[in-house]
Amino acid sequence: MSIAVRIENLSVALKGKEVLKNINLELAEGRFLGIVGPNGGGKTSLIKAILGLIRPSSGSVLIFGKDAESLLGREEVFGYLPQHLNIDPNFPA
DSSP states (O other), X not given: OOEEEEEEEEEEEETTEEEEEEEEEEEXXXXXXXXXXXXXXXXXXXXXXXXXXXXXSEEEEEETTEEGGGGTTOTTTOOOOOSSOOOOTTSOO
16 A cells, blocks of 8 residues: 655744644555644644645655645645635625
8 A cells, every 4th residue: 555645754833833843644545544632733734734735844745755735736636625714704605
């Protein structure tokens, strides 16, 4: 089985604050992973780093051996629905 997601020594800083430090993970293709933890624990930052939506301060994220940022926007790789959307509730749609 191939490795779908490989994270090596991932650290992420947001607004000058380190929210993830030295994360290492391998997830094999076809496997599922649940990410649980307290509010502010870095779950969303981890997902955003995996998706290539935020840039790590150090370390790497590889998706099927490719850099996560290079796969950004390719629907055949990931689907993502953010918790909060920037939608004008007064827009008549």
